[in-house]
Amino acid sequence: MTPLEALALELLSIPSVTGAEGALADHLERRARAAGFARVARAGDSLALWPHPPRGGHPRLLLLGHLDTVPPAGANPPRLEAGRLFGLGASDMKCADALLLTVLEAARARPAAADLVGVLYAREEGPFDASGLPEVAAAAPEAFAGVDLALALEPTDNHLELGCLGTLHAWVRFQGQAAHSARPWQGRNAIHAAAPLLERLAALAPRDVVQEGLTFREVCSATLVRCEGARNVVPREFALNLNLRFAPDRSLPEAEAHLEAFVREAVGEAAWARGEVRVEVTDRCPAGAVVGRNALLEGLLAAGAGRVERRAKQAWTDVGRLSAWGIPAANFGPGAPAQAHQAGEWCSRAALADADALFRAWLWGR
Numbered sequence: 001m002t003p004l005e006a007l008a009l010e011l012l013s014i015p016s017v018t019g020a021e022g023a024l025a026d027h028l029e030r031r032a033r034a035a036g037f038a039r040v041a042r043a044g045d046s047l048a049l050w051p052h053p054p055r056g057g058h059p060r061l062l063l064l065g066h067l068d069t070v071p072p073a074g075a076n077p078p079r080l081e082a083g084r085l086f087g088l089g090a091s092d093m094k095c096a097d098a099l100l101l102t103v104l105e106a107a108r109a110r111p112a113a114a115d116l117v118g119v120l121y122a123r124e125e126g127p128f129d130a131s132g133l134p135e136v137a138a139a140a141p142e143a144f145a146g147v148d149l150a151l152a153l154e155p156t157d158n159h160l161e162l163g164c165l166g167t168l169h170a171w172v173r174f175q176g177q178a179a180h181s182a183r184p185w186q187g188r189n190a191i192h193a194a195a196p197l198l199e200r201l202a203a204l205a206p207r208d209v210v211q212e213g214l215t216f217r218e219v220c221s222a223t224l225v226r227c228e229g230a231r232n233v234v235p236r237e238f239a240l241n242l243n244l245r246f247a248p249d250r251s252l253p254e255a256e257a258h259l260e261a262f263v264r265e266a267v268g269e270a271a272w273a274r275g276e277v278r279v280e281v282t283d284r285c286p287a288g289a290v291v292g293r294n295a296l297l298e299g300l301l302a303a304g305a306g307r308v309e310r311r312a313k314q315a316w317t318d319v320g321r322l323s324a325w326g327i328p329a330a331n332f333g334p335g336a337p338a339q340a341h342q343a344g345e346w347c348s349r350a351a352l353a354d355a356d357a358l359f360r361a362w363l364w365g366r
Contacts, residue, residue, distance in 0.1 A: 004356055005085060005349060008098035012078035012087030018068040021045040021122040021132075025067060028101065028120060035105050043139035046121035046132035049101075050143075051108035054115050059296055061114040061363075062143065062150040062327070063104070064133075064318065065097040066124030073343040084346040091335030095347040096153035096355075099334060103359050112363035114296060117143045124318065128285045133318055137325075149296040150327050154317045155335025155347075158355050160300065162214060162330050164313040164320050166287030168244040168255055171226075171280045172197065172263055178229070178236040190238035191227060193267070193276065197240070198222065200266040209247035212290040214312035216247040220262070245316070248287040256281055288319035291328045300332070303362035307354075308332075 001009075016024040025045040032040045032049050039050040045067065054060075069089035078087035085095055097120060104118045122132035137144050144150075154161075174194050179187025207218040224241035242263075246255040260279050267277045290312075291297060301308055313319065313331050322329035334355035339345050360366055 001080060002353070004098055004102050004352060005080065007102065008085055008090075008095045008347075008352065009078045009080070009087070011094040011098055012085070012090060016067050016069055016089070017071050018123050018125045021067040025120070025122065028067075031101070032104075035108055037104070037108060041136070041140040041143070043136040044122060044132055046136035047119070048136055048140040048143040049104055049118040049120070051104045051116055051118075052111055055111065059114045059148040060117070060146050061112075061296060062117050062119065062147045063100050064119045064121070064150060064152045065093055065100045066318075067097065067120055067122050068125050069094070070125050070341050073341075076344050080349070083349050085349060085352065086344065086346045088345060090339070090345045090347040091155045091337075092340035092345070093153060093155060093333060093335055095352050096155070096333040096335055099352065099355055099359070100153055102356065103363070106360070106364070110364065113299075113365070114148070114363060116363075117147075119143060127283055128321075129283075131318070131321075133321060144325065144327060147327050149291070149294055150319075150322050150329040152317050152319055152322075152329060152331050153333040154331045155333050155337045155340055156311070156331050157336055158307070158332070158334055158351055158358070159309045159311050160297070160330055160332050161311045161313040163211065163216065163248045163290040164288035164317045164331070165216060165218070165245040165247065165315060166250065166252065166255055166320055167283075167285045167316045168242075168246065168252075168259055168281060169283040170242050170244070170259060171282060172240045172242055173278050173280060174238045174240070175276045176234070176236050176238070179234040181232045181234055184234045187234040187236075189234045191235055193271070194238055194240055196268070197263060197266040200262070201242075207247065209249050211248055211312075212292060214290060214310065216312045217314060218245060218247040220244045220259070246287060248289055250287065252284055252286050256284070285316050286320045286324045288313065288317065288329065289323040291330055294328055297330060300358075300362050303358055308358070
């Protein structure tokens with residue numbers, strides 16, 4: 001077992017479901033202070049770490065990882081088995097957190113080609129507005145100032161995933177009139193009123209948007225329904241949750257306007273004008289911009305020696321938030337996207353070792 005793998009298993013052994021990251025944050029804070037980091041800043045259960053004081057004339061690289069995991073989906077004790085590290089959050093993203101900390105500790109011993117700052121933050125898996133990232137940014141704004149590149153160590157199979165989709169969640173609420181199901185003509189079935197919208201959704205093709213040679217697929221899906229009442233009553237109310245994953249060419253206001261216009265067209269102007277349908281946006285996350293020419297990114301690709309591909313991030317990450325803050329950001333991590341949030345989640349030992357070797361080649365030339 002390598003020291004990096006041992007650290008990953010150590011982090012996997014400390015539960016940190018969203019909202020309960022305190023024990024893990026305590027553990028990492030103690031480790032960083034014991035390692036003699038130049039500065040450790042804490043905000044709630046989030047940390048900003050400087051392995052050494054900033055130097056003049058060096059690019060600034062911000063490495064980010066989140067501490068939280070989704071709730072467990074079954075027994076998956078931390079372990080090494082058949083070339084894999086198992087445990088809740090192995091791919092998303094405790095193995096990457098271990099890599100991040102290892103890179104910072106290496107920079108403490110020998111400064112890298114870039115000035116490094118690490119941020120390990122809480123509540124990424126929850127709602128956008130509840131994330132610990134703005135909290136630590138407010139407590140330690142200098143960690144985010146003058147950054148030439150921010151790298152979110154989200155699972156990407158060790159490929160460089162640029163930009164990210166934005167995401168909106170909205171309840172579309174249909175108002176009908178209750179009636180006995182034996183005499184449905186005496187009411188107006190709120191579930192049936194949603195049929196035109198569901199038909200439009202089922203027929204909706206992805207919208208492809210190309211930026212910097214990368215294709216993002218904008219999609220919209222119904223993901224939840226809500227309806228209360230008895231089984232022999234035509235329902236008065238029905239709600240449908242829509243999740244729009246929108247491409248980086250749309251701003252948040254543009255995405256909201258697009259979703260409302262789509263619903264309005266599907267249900268018809270008459271129903272909309274009568275107030276029988278309304279849209280309530282409940283969560284919104286901005287899309288992430290695709291970084292163009294960037295010396296640090298080019299260095300990462302060169303260190304990958306053809307093994308690292310440029311890809312579009314067909315999901316949301318905090319690259320979207322960082323882009324909104326004016327920070328060039330991208331995604332790169334050893335975890336497997338297909339393993340994120342899965343029962344029996346694992347991260348490949350080979351992928352973790354490859355990522356470690358790539359960082360050392362990129363930042364130290366070895």
